[in-house]
Amino acid sequence: MLFLSKNIRTLLTVKYTLVVALLMLMYSAVNLVYQYNYLKNQVDLNLKEDLEIIQEILLTNELIINPLHRLPDHHPKPYERFVEIWSDSGTVLYHSSAFQFEMLPHPPKPERYSQEPRYFSLQFPSGKKWRTIAAMVVTPKDRRIVRISMSEEHLSDQLLEIFIFMSLLTPLFLVIAVSTGYFLARQALKPIDTMVVQAKKIGAENLRERLTVINPNDELGNLATVTNELLDRIQLSFQQLKNFTADASHELRTPLTAMRSVGEVGLQSGQSPEYYREVIGSMLEENNRLTHLIDSLLFLSKADSEKLTLTLEEFDLFEFLEETKDILLILAEEKRQQMYVECSEHIQITADKILLRRAVLNLIDNAIKYTPEAGNIIVTGKVIETSEKLVGQAFLPVKKIDLNQKRQTGMSVPPNNNIFQKSLISNSTIRISVADTGIGIPEEHAEKIFDRFYRLDKDRSRETGGVGLGLSIVQWIMSVHNGSVRVESKENGSVFIIELPNHHIKSR
Numbered sequence: 001m002l003f004l005s006k007n008i009r010t011l012l013t014v015k016y017t018l019v020v021a022l023l024m025l026m027y028s029a030v031n032l033v034y035q036y037n038y039l040k041n042q043v044d045l046n047l048k049e050d051l052e053i054i055q056e057i058l059l060t061n062e063l064i065i066n067p068l069h070r071l072p073d074h075h076p077k078p079y080e081r082f083v084e085i086w087s088d089s090g091t092v093l094y095h096s097s098a099f100q101f102e103m104l105p106h107p108p109k110p111e112r113y114s115q116e117p118r119y120f121s122l123q124f125p126s127g128k129k130w131r132t133i134a135a136m137v138v139t140p141k142d143r144r145i146v147r148i149s150m151s152e153e154h155l156s157d158q159l160l161e162i163f164i165f166m167s168l169l170t171p172l173f174l175v176i177a178v179s180t181g182y183f184l185a186r187q188a189l190k191p192i193d194t195m196v197v198q199a200k201k202i203g204a205e206n207l208r209e210r211l212t213v214i215n216p217n218d219e220l221g222n223l224a225t226v227t228n229e230l231l232d233r234i235q236l237s238f239q240q241l242k243n244f245t246a247d248a249s250h251e252l253r254t255p256l257t258a259m260r261s262v263g264e265v266g267l268q269s270g271q272s273p274e275y276y277r278e279v280i281g282s283m284l285e286e287n288n289r290l291t292h293l294i295d296s297l298l299f300l301s302k303a304d305s306e307k308l309t310l311t312l313e314e315f316d317l318f319e320f321l322e323e324t325k326d327i328l329l330i331l332a333e334e335k336r337q338q339m340y341v342e343c344s345e346h347i348q349i350t351a352d353k354i355l356l357r358r359a360v361l362n363l364i365d366n367a368i369k370y371t372p373e374a375g376n377i378i379v380t381g382k383v384i385e386t387s388e389k390l391v392g393q394a395f396l397p398v399k400k401i402d403l404n405q406k407r408q409t410g411m412s413v414p415p416n417n418n419i420f421q422k423s424l425i426s427n428s429t430i431r432i433s434v435a436d437t438g439i440g441i442p443e444e445h446a447e448k449i450f451d452r453f454y455r456l457d458k459d460r461s462r463e464t465g466g467v468g469l470g471l472s473i474v475q476w477i478m479s480v481h482n483g484s485v486r487v488e489s490k491e492n493g494s495v496f497i498i499e500l501p502n503h504h505i506k507s508r
Helices: 002-006 008-060 153-200 219-266 273-304 317-334 353-370 403-408 470-480
Strands: 081-087 092-095 118-123 129-138 143-151 312-316 338-343 348-352 376-385 423-436 484-490 493-507
Touching: 008 081, 008 129, 008 143, 008 153, 153 219, 219 273, 312 317, 317 338, 317 348, 317 353, 317 376, 317 423, 348 353, 348 493, 353 376, 353 423, 353 470, 353 493, 470 484, 470 493
Parallel strands: 338 376
Antiparallel strands: 081 092, 081 143, 118 129, 129 143, 312 348, 376 423, 423 493, 484 493
8 A cells, every 4th residue: 555655646536435435334324224214113104004993993893703714825925914803811802814824922911001002023933023013902892902013024125125226336436436536636636747847847047937826826826836936035045146156256366366466476586675575565465355255255154054153241332332443443543534432331232242343343344445534434322212022032123124035145044043032121222323424325236235245336446455245244243133234325425324122131
């Protein structure tokens, strides 16, 4: 029977046939019981009618004693009655003479009978069963006991005929059940066969192909719809992987090519020590760019593989922003830029300090790169009070992007992060913004700048030193904190805003 599990069509047919066979068996059993009870009730009804006729005769006519004469060649018919009339003293007054079997046993004492009919079954010495009705008939002169019997053999014969008839029809019904079951199973699974043929044609070269949805309201239509949605996500992920690979290759090849070119020029003889020092400095600069790119790629790779986990700790927001500003203050001073921190003291925040510092550093570094000399950069931290209470679940990200979209865009969110599987109460939201007086960002690029390796056309120069991964890292860090990041840009500058819920751990 193992082959049945390998073929749904055959399995459905067999199960359908077994159900039909079981229903037929149950119907046959119920029908035979019903027929038996019906025929038996008919026998009792006929006996009662005969008893009423004999009672009427005994009450209106004198009884002529029939001689106890038997006809040896007479065989009782299926519905023929055997009548006995006894006196209350136990003397046989009358009994049907056309029978070749022995008489019924003597009736019991008259006091055991009443005028109410009583039914019972008797078995004669020949082995045949008879159904009997008996009653006391009170006439003006005396009392008499009347017994009327009818053979029950015809009941068995009729039941046997019904059983044979149904047994002959059963194979025909089973053949019809098998054919119908196979046809219905084939018709029901036909859309799956179509989807299988279409799915075999889908490969890496034609991910645009989709399954045909015949009826989107039934189960198979829902399966085809969900499969098409899965193919959409796979196609998007595949395309993003190709783009990511191409961009990563380009970004890695550029500094390597530059280092090779500078090195080849430096190998030329007859150059001054200052020249070689400049060559080595250029190679170190390209090495720094390459190291920064590799570090970013390794970080995103760990994020995608869900190997990064959060380590929450509580710290002061003002001190955090001041320490972060001081790290990059020297870069701002080189461009004569002014950098300020505006934040109230004693604001406590709970977050992963290392990751959050990296996110803020990326935003400040971008502001320094794209703000002209003598520009201003303002880092602001404040609290937005809320009354939202979440217990036993993770916070939803504020940014308009769901988890599936995060994975499709190359970000990774740990699905089973132990940090957020706790009872949490969110009573405020921390907002950190980095505003600059730089070149600004066109509106059509505002959402795309968070994609990996995405840079504005005017930012393709090597002077800025960017590789297009910083904002992607910021977005990932905010997503695992269940926060958000967005940009508000004008012609005279941009403001990058990150928000994250300032939750407090109540219990694990």
